[in-house]
Amino acid sequence: MIYREAGQFKTSYQADNQIFPIRQDRLALTATLLAAVFLLPYFATPYILSAIMIPFLIFALAALGLNILTGYAGQLSLGTAAFMAVGAFASYNFMARLPGLPLLVSFILGGLCAAMVGIAFGLPSLRIRGFYLAASTLATQFFVVWCLTKIPYLTNYSSSGVITVQKMTILGYQFDTPQSKYILVLAIVAVMALLAKNMIRSNVGRSWMAVRDMDMAAEVIGFRLMRTKLLAFAVSSFYCGVAGALYAYAYLGTVEPEAYNLDLSFRILFMIIIGGVGSILGSFLGAAFIVLLPVFLNIVAHGLSLPTSVASNLELMVFGALIIFFLIVEPHGLARLWQIAKEKLRLWPFPH
Amino acid sequence: MKHIKSLMLATAIASAALTIAGSAQAQAKEQYIALPSYRVGPYAAGGSGFYGGIIDYFNLVNQAGGVNGVKISWEECETEYNPSRGVECYERLKTKQGGATLVETLSTGVAYGILDRVAQDKIPMTMIGYGRSDAANGKVFPYVYPLISSYWSQAAAMIKYLGDKDGGMDKLKGKKIVHLYHDSAFGKEPLPVLEALSKQYGFELIKIPVAPPGSEQQSQWLQIRQAKPDHVILWGWGVMNSVAIKTAQRNGFPRDKMLGVWWAGSEEDTIPSGDAAKGYTAMSFNTPGNYPVLDDIRKKLYASGKGNLADQARIGSVYHMRGVTAGILWVEAIRVAQEKFGKGKPITGEQMRWGLENLNVDDARQKAVGALGMFPTVKTSCDDHEGSGAVKVQQWDGKKWTAITPKWIVGDKALVRKLVEESSAKYAEEKKITPACMK
Numbered sequence: 001m002i003y004r005e006a007g008q009f010k011t012s013y014q015a016d017n018q019i020f021p022i023r024q025d026r027l028a029l030t031a032t033l034l035a036a037v038f039l040l041p042y043f044a045t046p047y048i049l050s051a052i053m054i055p056f057l058i059f060a061l062a063a064l065g066l067n068i069l070t071g072y073a074g075q076l077s078l079g080t081a082a083f084m085a086v087g088a089f090a091s092y093n094f095m096a097r098l099p100g101l102p103l104l105v106s107f108i109l110g111g112l113c114a115a116m117v118g119i120a121f122g123l124p125s126l127r128i129r130g131f132y133l134a135a136s137t138l139a140t141q142f143f144v145v146w147c148l149t150k151i152p153y154l155t156n157y158s159s160s161g162v163i164t165v166q167k168m169t170i171l172g173y174q175f176d177t178p179q180s181k182y183i184l185v186l187a188i189v190a191v192m193a194l195l196a197k198n199m200i201r202s203n204v205g206r207s208w209m210a211v212r213d214m215d216m217a218a219e220v221i222g223f224r225l226m227r228t229k230l231l232a233f234a235v236s237s238f239y240c241g242v243a244g245a246l247y248a249y250a251y252l253g254t255v256e257p258e259a260y261n262l263d264l265s266f267r268i269l270f271m272i273i274i275g276g277v278g279s280i281l282g283s284f285l286g287a288a289f290i291v292l293l294p295v296f297l298n299i300v301a302h303g304l305s306l307p308t309s310v311a312s313n314l315e316l317m318v319f320g321a322l323i324i325f326f327l328i329v330e331p332h333g334l335a336r337l338w339q340i341a342k343e344k345l346r347l348w349p350f351p352h
Numbered sequence: 353m354k355h356i357k358s359l360m361l362a363t364a365i366a367s368a369a370l371t372i373a374g375s376a377q378a379q380a381k382e383q384y385i386a387l388p389s390y391r392v393g394p395y396a397a398g399g400s401g402f403y404g405g406i407i408d409y410f411n412l413v414n415q416a417g418g419v420n421g422v423k424i425s426w427e428e429c430e431t432e433y434n435p436s437r438g439v440e441c442y443e444r445l446k447t448k449q450g451g452a453t454l455v456e457t458l459s460t461g462v463a464y465g466i467l468d469r470v471a472q473d474k475i476p477m478t479m480i481g482y483g484r485s486d487a488a489n490g491k492v493f494p495y496v497y498p499l500i501s502s503y504w505s506q507a508a509a510m511i512k513y514l515g516d517k518d519g520g521m522d523k524l525k526g527k528k529i530v531h532l533y534h535d536s537a538f539g540k541e542p543l544p545v546l547e548a549l550s551k552q553y554g555f556e557l558i559k560i561p562v563a564p565p566g567s568e569q570q571s572q573w574l575q576i577r578q579a580k581p582d583h584v585i586l587w588g589w590g591v592m593n594s595v596a597i598k599t600a601q602r603n604g605f606p607r608d609k610m611l612g613v614w615w616a617g618s619e620e621d622t623i624p625s626g627d628a629a630k631g632y633t634a635m636s637f638n639t640p641g642n643y644p645v646l647d648d649i650r651k652k653l654y655a656s657g658k659g660n661l662a663d664q665a666r667i668g669s670v671y672h673m674r675g676v677t678a679g680i681l682w683v684e685a686i687r688v689a690q691e692k693f694g695k696g697k698p699i700t701g702e703q704m705r706w707g708l709e710n711l712n713v714d715d716a717r718q719k720a721v722g723a724l725g726m727f728p729t730v731k732t733s734c735d736d737h738e739g740s741g742a743v744k745v746q747q748w749d750g751k752k753w754t755a756i757t758p759k760w761i762v763g764d765k766a767l768v769r770k771l772v773e774e775s776s777a778k779y780a781e782e783k784k785i786t787p788a789c790m791k
Contacts, residue, residue, distance in 0.1 A: 051444060055440070149536070160484075161540050164467075251436070253468045254465060254467055255435075256460075257536075259435050259436075302427075309391045309400060312430040313391075
């Protein structure tokens, strides 16, 4: 009844091409964004902001990057954490070696470095696909971490290979409270998510999807495979690189290369699988699921005052079981569940 | 399917309600300590023993009435040794029960992640036997305490021990020492000390990295066999250690020429290696053996089922004893701080910092808590957050560890101090900190 598009007429191409064609969706998104910008920083505790919301947004951005590559362009990748590492360490080095460089510019440069590495390691995708490509992107993962531990220049000759990032300052304002860090991360993630959504709807996104669905056919109808695939790698790595820089600057503060290990790549892969492959919203839902669920289970186990040794193992078991359960009930992820809910709402209360 | 769904929903709601009810109980007059621990994952053996030891000692102290009547309370949170989850745990724990007054992560990654935060939140963090060695300089790191011995002190002591073993430091000239290390921040930490000492005494330092987690070391040991070194320093962690010991046996390298870092010197490393570990030596900042405090833990806690370890045989094991040691040092810090700021009252984080900075756990104090000789005497100051730097070497005889150096070994302290000064000055410059002692 509430969620119905009756009476909403589209009289121009612009109106028909909106990201959210239904007014209720637009209102809901605006309300969410307004609450995220104006309510959360004032009412949420520093714990919620700095330990839940910031990592959630950062992982959502990384998942978005992987979703562009795997979900839309169909190129399996296991190197997400490596691209994040490139972004983080490149931003750090730009800041350290070019004093006075604006923070956002260094994030963008970090993202561009990640994009270049992405293109280089995306080259095999021109010849191989599927699981074989996943194995070759695995090489990125090992190569990048190996480089970061081997070349002292990249970690600014710190004796243990751990970098301590610079303070975040934009136009003289220092981002050092949980609130300000959260707002900065939120702004960057929101802008990049909007860009991604529009990219997917443009001819670039369509070419990616054509390649994903059948690259031979896409080539026959005139898409240039090399350009399309490498562009997907570049854009995806750029997103991951910025996410990595944010992870270092806005969340951890100090990073060692080992923080960007294969485990993190897998976690981001799980995020898009659970959230929904090939969906912008899915990246956010998946990140929320993977970041929040262990925390929630941990708090629950604590509330039940289980012995910690039991609680820790139980948490892993429940987490694993829930993932399997979800994937059996809805193999297309949480985004698909949301879509089904919306379709049902449109017919409610008179389903056919 | 429908029933399962509703059942799960009901459980979720019920548990959420329980959580809220549970956290509503306020606790007063307690000294609250945050323990972001790990009991699952690849390093669970170390975490469960270490945190088990800490909690056993806390329970013992609380049973005897606490510190001047102030009971110790704590809360654990599972980090899985993962920096990201560790930061979340720290943020969650720090505000509980009126605010944490001490934190210990037992993880280089997590500790580095919260290094800046602890100074901001004024919550002292101990890094007992790991972490930034340059944090020994309290003028730059007022809230960080690498108590007892840092990696640099340990590396210096290792070379001292190897020199003594060969019959004097001058005998090291021309010898070959392999540094077989976990290729991470942890494994690279001692390099500045080892390199400086290699220049000073003229031994050849061969650095061989092992990619984490280190379950494959054939090529490394082939390299070692070709180099024919006089000593191998095994700077490993977790599964890497037992693999190294077993591969050494397969390659016919004598185990008594291997000297492990203290994270490569526990029962969890040697027992899985079986016979191969016989004669293997490793560093330790505890003297293996039995102590009155361990007897107390057995008698007063485990006999009535209040012990924290699932397996009683692990009481007094390397990790458990390390945990008990941490507990003793913290309780002593609380005691010292209470003497200055008022007995019988919980202290704040800032006062805890003062307590940790003015520790003096000498033989008499150790005897009073039933741990005489269990760890070196610790005396801290603003200049020296480490407080000791002394270590022992222990050897595995196939069944248990025994200390083979009767006295505590201290390496080249002047050199370590010089490196601490240089490195902490660099950090202070990066972070724009003006080094100064806190009152």
